[in-house]
Amino acid sequence: MKGLLNYVEGNSVLHRMNPLSKLIIALLISVSCFLCKGHLFLLGVILVNLALAAVGGIFNRALGLLKTLIKLSIVLFLLQVFFIRDGNILLRLPLNIYITDMGLSFSLLLVLRLMGATMPLTLMLSLTQMNDLSNVMVEKLGIPYKYVFVLITAIRFIPVFMNDMQAIMEAQTARGVEFDTRNIFKKIGLILPLCVPLLVSSVKRIEYGALSAELRGFHHRKKNSGYKQYGFKVQDIGGLALFTLLLVASVFL
Amino acid sequence: MSKAMVQTKELCFKYKDGKEFALENIGLTIEKGELVGIIGSSGAGKTSLLYTMNGVIPHHYRGDFYGEVLVDGLDTVDNTMDRISRLSGSVFQDIDGQMVATLVEDEILFGLENYGIPRDEIESRVNEALEKVGITHLRYRTISSLSGGEKQKVALCAILALKPQMLLLDEPTAELDPQSSQQIFRILKELNEKEGLTVVIVEQKIMLLSEFVKRLIVMEKGKILFDDEVREVLKHSQALYEAGVNCPRVVSLSNALTQRGLYKGPAPIHLDEAETMVKEILHGKI
Amino acid sequence: MVRFEAVSFGYEGKQTIYDVTFQINQGDFAAIIGANGAGKTTISKLTNGILKPTSGRVLVKGKDTKTTKTSELARTIGFLFQNPDRQICQTTIRDEIMFGLKCVLKDNHEIEERINQTLETFGFDGSRDPFSMSRGERQRIALASVLATRPEILVLDEPTTGLDYRECMQIMELVQELNRQGTTVMMVTHDMELVNDFASRVLVVGGGRLLADGDKTSVFRNAEVLKAASLMPPQISALAQRLGEPFEGIHHVDEMADRIQCLKEGASL
Numbered sequence: 001m002k003g004l005l006n007y008v009e010g011n012s013v014l015h016r017m018n019p020l021s022k023l024i025i026a027l028l029i030s031v032s033c034f035l036c037k038g039h040l041f042l043l044g045v046i047l048v049n050l051a052l053a054a055v056g057g058i059f060n061r062a063l064g065l066l067k068t069l070i071k072l073s074i075v076l077f078l079l080q081v082f083f084i085r086d087g088n089i090l091l092r093l094p095l096n097i098y099i100t101d102m103g104l105s106f107s108l109l110l111v112l113r114l115m116g117a118t119m120p121l122t123l124m125l126s127l128t129q130m131n132d133l134s135n136v137m138v139e140k141l142g143i144p145y146k147y148v149f150v151l152i153t154a155i156r157f158i159p160v161f162m163n164d165m166q167a168i169m170e171a172q173t174a175r176g177v178e179f180d181t182r183n184i185f186k187k188i189g190l191i192l193p194l195c196v197p198l199l200v201s202s203v204k205r206i207e208y209g210a211l212s213a214e215l216r217g218f219h220h221r222k223k224n225s226g227y228k229q230y231g232f233k234v235q236d237i238g239g240l241a242l243f244t245l246l247l248v249a250s251v252f253l
Numbered sequence: 254m255s256k257a258m259v260q261t262k263e264l265c266f267k268y269k270d271g272k273e274f275a276l277e278n279i280g281l282t283i284e285k286g287e288l289v290g291i292i293g294s295s296g297a298g299k300t301s302l303l304y305t306m307n308g309v310i311p312h313h314y315r316g317d318f319y320g321e322v323l324v325d326g327l328d329t330v331d332n333t334m335d336r337i338s339r340l341s342g343s344v345f346q347d348i349d350g351q352m353v354a355t356l357v358e359d360e361i362l363f364g365l366e367n368y369g370i371p372r373d374e375i376e377s378r379v380n381e382a383l384e385k386v387g388i389t390h391l392r393y394r395t396i397s398s399l400s401g402g403e404k405q406k407v408a409l410c411a412i413l414a415l416k417p418q419m420l421l422l423d424e425p426t427a428e429l430d431p432q433s434s435q436q437i438f439r440i441l442k443e444l445n446e447k448e449g450l451t452v453v454i455v456e457q458k459i460m461l462l463s464e465f466v467k468r469l470i471v472m473e474k475g476k477i478l479f480d481d482e483v484r485e486v487l488k489h490s491q492a493l494y495e496a497g498v499n500c501p502r503v504v505s506l507s508n509a510l511t512q513r514g515l516y517k518g519p520a521p522i523h524l525d526e527a528e529t530m531v532k533e534i535l536h537g538k539i
Numbered sequence: 540m541v542r543f544e545a546v547s548f549g550y551e552g553k554q555t556i557y558d559v560t561f562q563i564n565q566g567d568f569a570a571i572i573g574a575n576g577a578g579k580t581t582i583s584k585l586t587n588g589i590l591k592p593t594s595g596r597v598l599v600k601g602k603d604t605k606t607t608k609t610s611e612l613a614r615t616i617g618f619l620f621q622n623p624d625r626q627i628c629q630t631t632i633r634d635e636i637m638f639g640l641k642c643v644l645k646d647n648h649e650i651e652e653r654i655n656q657t658l659e660t661f662g663f664d665g666s667r668d669p670f671s672m673s674r675g676e677r678q679r680i681a682l683a684s685v686l687a688t689r690p691e692i693l694v695l696d697e698p699t700t701g702l703d704y705r706e707c708m709q710i711m712e713l714v715q716e717l718n719r720q721g722t723t724v725m726m727v728t729h730d731m732e733l734v735n736d737f738a739s740r741v742l743v744v745g746g747g748r749l750l751a752d753g754d755k756t757s758v759f760r761n762a763e764v765l766k767a768a769s770l771m772p773p774q775i776s777a778l779a780q781r782l783g784e785p786f787e788g789i790h791h792v793d794e795m796a797d798r799i800q801c802l803k804e805g806a807s808l
Contacts, residue, residue, distance in 0.1 A: 007355070007395075131359040149353075156355060159397075164625075170589050171625040175685070176613030176642030197628050200670055208350035215307060215338040216415065217367035227362050227375050294703040295673045346701070400575060427701045430575040430729045432769050457703050460774070497705030502732065502774040502792055509796040515803060524774065528781050535802055 006159065008126050013235050014056040019132040020140050021236040026120040028243040032250035033116040039105075041253040042112035048246075049119040056127045065122055066115070073111040080107035130155060135226040145221045153209065157202070164201060168194050256326040258419055258451045259283040259306050264320035266301060266310055275301040277475040279320070283453065285418070288445045290462040290483075291455045293472035294497030299455040302472065303421050305329065306453065308337030325418065339368075341419040342412030346427050348404045357394050357407050364415045382414035386440055402433025409440065419451040420444070426458060434458060438465045460501045463487060463522050471498055487520045503527035510534065540565050540692055540723045541586055546595035548581060556581055556747045558595070563740075565691075568715075568724045570734040573744035574769035579727040580621075582744065583696050586725065587616040599692070614643045617690030621697040623674065623681035632680055633658070633665030639684040657687040675706030682710060686717070693717065695726040699733065711737055735759075735773035735790050743768050756788050 014022070033045055046066070053062030080103070087102030125133075134148045169191075177190055264279040276298050283289055291299050304310040311318040312334035322329045325340050345351045354360040361382060365375050383389040386406045396404060405425050412420065420441070426434035442465050444450045456462050462469065462483075469486045471479040473496040479486045487493070487504045494500075500508070503521050507530060510516040515534055521527040541563040548556035556578050563569050571579050584590040585597050588604035597604040599612055620626055629635040636657055640650045658665050661683045669680050678698065685693070693714065699707040715737055718724045728734060734741060734755070741758040743751040745768040751758050758764065759772040760780065771777065775795055779786040785802060789795050 130355050153353070160349070167620075167622075168625050168628075170584075171618075171620050172628070173609045174587055174589060174613060174616075174618035174620075175626065175639050176610045176688075178608070178610045193628055196630070197624055197626075201624050205347060205350035208345055208347045209353060211309065211313060212343070212345065212351040213353050213363075214313070214334070215309070215343055216364035216411070217335065217339075219335065220369065221367045222369060227366050227372060294705050295675050402575075424701070431731070431771065432574060459704075497703055499704040503778065505792045506775065506778075506795055509792055510799060513796065513800055515800060524777055524781065527774075527778050531778070531782060531799060534799060 006126065007129050008056075008058050008061065010057045010127070012056045012127075014052065014127050016233075016235065017239060018136070018230045018232055018236045019128045020136040020230070021232070021240055022124050022128050023133065023136070025239055025243045026124040028240075028247050029120040030117040032243075032247045033113045035247070036250035036253055038253050039108060039112060041250060042109070042116050045116040045246075046112070046119065049116065049123065052120075053123055056123070058123065058126050061126060062119065062123060065119060069115045069118060073115060076114070077107045077111050080110055125155075132228065132230065135228055136230065139226055149213075149218075153206075157206075160205075161198065161202060164198055165194070168197055256285075256323075257282045258285045258287070258325060259453075260323045261305070262321045264305065264322055266305065266316055266318050268301075268314060268316040271316065274475050275316075276305070279477060281470070281477065281480060283451060285451050286445070286449045287468060288442065288452045288466050289454070289468045289470060290466035291453065291470045291472060292457065292459060292462060292498055293478075296474075297472040297496075298475040299472055300423050301475075303343075303423050303453065303455055306419070307341045307343050307421055308332070308334035309343075339415075340417060341421050342415060342417035344405065344408050344412065344420070344422045344425050346424040348401055348408070348428060351408055352396055352404070355395055355397070357388075357391050357396055357399075357410075360396060360407055361411045361414050364411060368415070378414045378416070382410045385413055385444065386410045400433070401429050402436060405429065405433070405437055406440070409437075413444075417450075419453065422452070422454040422456075424455055424457065426456065426461070434461055441465070459499050463501050463504070471496060473497070483522065484520050487522075540567075540600060541725065542598040543582075543585070544595050544598070546585060546592040546597055548585060548590060548592050554593075554747070556585070556592075559744075559747075559749045560595075561742060561749060561752050563692075563723060563725060565723050566718070566721055567740050568718045568738050569726070569740040569742060570738035571725065571727045571742045571744060572729060572731070572734060572768065572770060573750075575729070577744045577768060578747040579729075579744050580696055581747075583618075583694050583725065583727045586694055587612050587618055589618075610642070613690075614688070615690060616692045616694060617685040617688060619678075619682055619685050619693070619695045619698050621700050623677040626681045626684070627669045627677060630668055630670075631666050632663050632669060632683075635669060635680060636665075636684045636687050640687055643688050653687050653689075657683050673706075675702045675709075678702060678706065678710060682713065686713075690722070692723045692725070695724070695728075697728055698726065699728070699730060707733075729770070731771065731773040735776060743770070745769075755790060759790070 029045060033042060036042060050059065050062055053059050081099055082097050084100060084103030084106055087100035089098045089100050090104065091099040130152050134152045137143045137148045138145050172194065178186070260282050261279050264276055265274055266276040267274045279302065291302065293299050301310060304314065305322045306324060308329050311330060318330065324337055327337060329337050352360055353363055361379050362375065365378060370378065383392055386409050388403065388406050388410060391399065391403060391407065396407065399407065426437055429437070438461050441452050441454065445452045454466065466483060469481065469483045470477055471486060471493065478492070478496055479489065487500055490500045490505060490508045501522065503524065506527065507516055507520045516530065518530065521530050543559050543561050546556060546559045547554065559582065571582060573579050581590060585592055588607065588609035591605050600615055602612070604612065627635055629638055633654060636654050637650060640653055644650050661679060663680070663683065669677050695714065698710055711733065714724060726738065739754065741753065741755055742749060743758060743764050750767055751761060751764045759776045765772060772780065773790065775792060776790045779789040779795065786798055789798055
């Protein structure tokens, strides 16, 4: 999971785009997934996502993400499809459960929407540096620096926490706690008491970070303080135009 | 009349939830351009003393504060932590916790951006800071890919870019290996000698401290036990030992030899001096 | 007790340990030294199976770490990590020690007895909260918890990081006492003075390879190996080397002072 949110280095046209454009494009794609009506459109969007990933050089990661989403989708699909009763019955199962054509269609639509909408945001995070995103959020979108900072720090801490958690599990395994069991339920039950050390060390670390930030003028920051500047180039305008068209198309398709 | 960098008078402090005083009756003066080391067993009050110099005490950590602390003439109680912290830069023991950015460059930019340094000045400050610490080649790296020593150098860099007058370091080499620790100390010494930066460093590594600092303050239970030139302090090896502080081995050796009546000179601080000392004693018997 | 046979290790396509072979015998106090990133911690983790070798094998009292669960090996090997906060997970010292014991013992009566014994040996008040104490104290608590299980082999990964001298000595003297009573000790460290004071055997690791394996004197004298591992010999040993032959094999302050005195007074060695 931590691999999915990390920035991947690269020099593709997507990497070089203005972070704001990328954010907007991601949103455009996601919203278009909810506005559209047809399954085919959604499949198209998913393919577009994969294509974008390929351009950015993160095709494999995108595929991995897709696989995870498909697994999640199957669960969702099954939950949904059994509850929709309208339409013509296609399959009758015992206990008065049946699958209808409308149920099938609706559930499929839901699941495809989910996949199509989640991918852009995750891909965007892989192609944009956290700091760049935070800079544009503060400067162009006017979101107060404090909130953006909290968001960025939270995202930055995810891999740190996962590392800590793994180190804690290692330490406990070395004491004889059976983390190396195959039984996943047992594993979960063992993890719970370990939240204590994780929380304690996390709180301490965050305190140091906050102190360090305060001592370096954190409270002074104004909207225009950011040093890095991001221009709007041909690819930004082109990309934005393209995906706005997509959004418009989604209303009709 | 030039102001001292730090001046404390009858400083006492007890943390809000503390049972005892963390600092008791501390009176010391640190002049501009000094390179001072602070050592003591854990709980002796070293970090607390450091915190009084950058305003963290009494503004961030509340408690009972008595006495007076002046940093470059400014009273730390009457001025905000922000104002006081601008005079100094602090590096902490928790190497990862004190970072706020993902990229090295962003970490250095952080403080500069916060204080609204004009854009054209920022670039030169970043370059200068990177050069002083010798990590220009790390500018575009992600912080998580760096070693502990490199990370501490980045932390140092981020502070130097803000051009502080004083550097306050709290056990910066605690988690570093001997080689990286040496490098950090060397950089600090250079900064002190070339730029006249006042440096106050809390450390447990007595051998490194005695090699690099000129003045050593030993603390125990919130009080200052010794505050003098390094060699003078190291003479009291028994008292130091009881305070939970070690001596460099060569100093223990010279003290042992003095006890046996074989040596009367000053304590050697590093190998070369120790070698000379032994050869002198044996006076050509080798 | 512990045997590494042509062990190699790598992860994510990068090899970090190359063909390491050594054997630690019962009662040894071995120090594993080397520069940062040389592979010391990796070797320590290979010892109790947290990491499994990609080739070769690691045997602990004859059991292969690849086929034995680490949680099972915990009965024989006690591991003290660099950061005690990774290990401490209970809100009182007593519970913490009990947690560790429950992993390897079943008899409640025995557990109770050992807890009391351990609390006494260390001088702890069992009802205190570990997180309200200093790092040095927490390291002692972690050690207490590990020692309560009476492991035959004790592996320490840079146990004195962040500790002051007094705390450092408290931990090391305890470990030394245990070693005298027969516990085999493997300690990863880069504090050369510590190695000098406590270890009997030294293994030098550099670039993932075993560069040297022997007693203190031979290893500290080997300038090339130390240089390859970016290490400096302990102060007194280094001084002895500089002063030449009459000071051969001297590592400690008292020995040095004695030798100087002897030479000064012209007595024959």
